[in-house]
Amino acid sequence: MLRTLFSGARDAVARVLIPDxxxxxxRAWSLRLIELAAVSDIILNVVPVVSDxxxxxxxxxxxGGAYVARLLIQNKDADNGQGS
Known part of the structure; x- marks a missing residue:
């Protein structure tokens, strides 16, 4: 029973994840920069000593870097990857 449960869960995860x-x-620079912005904002608001x-x-x-990375860099990579 557990084996079928785990294999079903594995198949469900495989369908959700992208193949590449x-x-x-x-190449997900926009996501990384957004995460860094969130962390820096949290640190600046929670720990006032760090604001110095x-x-x-x-x-x-x-x-702003995430915006540039998403619109310019990642779109250029997506155009090159289509192969048409």
Whole structure:
């Protein structure tokens, strides 16, 4: 019974995940920059002592970098990967 449960769960996960997840993760710069912006914003708001070391505009810079990475860099990679 457990074996069928685990195999069903494995099949469900395999259907949800994209087949080239490693390739996508290597080029997901917008996601990484958004995560860094969230972490820096949390750190700046939770630990006030760190605000002397991290500038207030760091979150804005990281979000701007994520915007550029998503629109310019990742779209260029997607066009090259289609092969048409």
């Amino acid at each position: 997840a490693g390739f996508t993760w290597k 070391w991290l500038p207030w505009w760091l979150t804005l810079l990281l979000l």
